[in-house]
Amino acid sequence: MKRFLSLFFAFLFCLTTAQAKDLRFVQVSDARFSNDSNNIFQKTIEDINKQKDVEFVVFTGDNIAKPSPEILESFLEEAKKLNCPFYIALGDKDVNKLKSMSKADYFKIVRKNVRKYKQEKPNYVFEKNGLIFVIADGSKEVIPSTNGYYKDDVLNWLDTELAKYPNNNVIILQHFPIIPPTDKETYYTYKPENYMAVLAKHKNVKAIISGHFGVNSEKNILGITHITTSGSPYYRVIDVLDYETENPTIWAQLKEIQ
Numbered sequence: 001m002k003r004f005l006s007l008f009f010a011f012l013f014c015l016t017t018a019q020a021k022d023l024r025f026v027q028v029s030d031a032r033f034s035n036d037s038n039n040i041f042q043k044t045i046e047d048i049n050k051q052k053d054v055e056f057v058v059f060t061g062d063n064i065a066k067p068s069p070e071i072l073e074s075f076l077e078e079a080k081k082l083n084c085p086f087y088i089a090l091g092d093k094d095v096n097k098l099k100s101m102s103k104a105d106y107f108k109i110v111r112k113n114v115r116k117y118k119q120e121k122p123n124y125v126f127e128k129n130g131l132i133f134v135i136a137d138g139s140k141e142v143i144p145s146t147n148g149y150y151k152d153d154v155l156n157w158l159d160t161e162l163a164k165y166p167n168n169n170v171i172i173l174q175h176f177p178i179i180p181p182t183d184k185e186t187y188y189t190y191k192p193e194n195y196m197a198v199l200a201k202h203k204n205v206k207a208i209i210s211g212h213f214g215v216n217s218e219k220n221i222l223g224i225t226h227i228t229t230s231g232s233p234y235y236r237v238i239d240v241l242d243y244e245t246e247n248p249t250i251w252a253q254l255k256e257i258q
Contacts, residue, residue, distance in 0.1 A: 023131055023240045026057045029175070029211025030231030032093065033075040034065035040232045041078055043257050049083045051237055055128055056084050060211045061091025061139065061175025062231070067101040069109055076113040090122050090139040091175040091212065092148075097141040123154060125161055131243045132168045132204075134161060138176040138189065148176025148189040148212070155198050162202040169243055170204045171250075177210040181217030181228040199224065207250045209238070216254055225250045233257035 026048050033041050048057060059079070064071045079086055088110060095103050103122050111117050122137035136158055138148035150158075162170060178192045189195070199205055199222075207225040217228040229236045233256050241249040 020242050021129065021244050023055055023128055023243055024051075024053050025055050025128075025238055025240075026051065027060055027173070027209055027211075027227075027229055027236045027238060028057060029060040029229045029235075030062040030091070030214065031059065031075070032062050032065045032231060033078070034071060035074070037065065037232070038074065038078065040257060041075075044232065044235055045078055045081050047255065047257055048235065049081075054084050054237070057082055057086040058089065058133075058135075058173050058209075059086060060089045060173055060209065060229070062093045062211065063088065063091065064094060067094060067096040067099070067106075067144075069101055069105070072101070072106065072109050073113055076110060080114060085116065087119070087126065087133075087135060087173070089135050089173055089175050090137055092139055092144050092146055095139060095141040096144055098143075103137075103139075103141050123157055129243075130168060131240060132165045132170045134158065134170060134172045136172055136174040138174060146187055146212075150176075150189070150195050152194075155194055158195075159198045159201065162198070162204060165204055166202075168204060169206045169240075169248055170202075171206060171240070172208045174208065174210050175212050177212060177226065177228050178208060179219055179221050179226045181213050181219070181226075182215050184213060187213055206240075206248055209236075218252060227252050229254070 031041055064075050095101055095106050107120055124135050126133050138150045140149055176189045178195050205224055209227045211229055213228055214230045216230050219226045235255050237253045239251040
């Protein structure tokens, strides 16, 4: 009888485990790629390729050291060595419409150099096995600065997109945090209360993952996990466990390139 019960509970455990749905992705923020920094970026790509079961990589802004088509093309050549797809968000160092490269130019170069890259605009949504990911753009292409600004048109778009997925869990990926991970007075996001008002209307956002501040931080505010990741030599492996449940677990592992 004891043997039967042991086998029965083992069967139930295996059945439950098989039904649980988990997803792993990697965040790289503030790579600030240049000809002088390509060695550490190459090592980052190589290290990510050693990680198991990575669904995709997201570069959450300040991907290049300055807005230069040549530097962006070199960055993409390295990024294409990843063993999985990648997605891009913009930071304050990526674009400058008046001097060198607009947001439209940026994504045109990405699509030209990465055959399977479909996104044409800095705000977009993609789905992985029922889990929804939203890229939200707070960068400024005219007179860029270190301060993020999620304009009204971006927030209206975000509100509309979140309303499309009331029964799906959503993770937002962006450069500028809404909840500051530190008290750096030189870095802030303009009118974060407007962004928070959009979030308050929806119950499906489970995490907001950002960069920008150069610090590593995790906070849970009103049921949303806010993760901020610094640049090189760090990146994060993020596991979303039981992501079809109402309260999935977000497990973010910080990795350091030696």
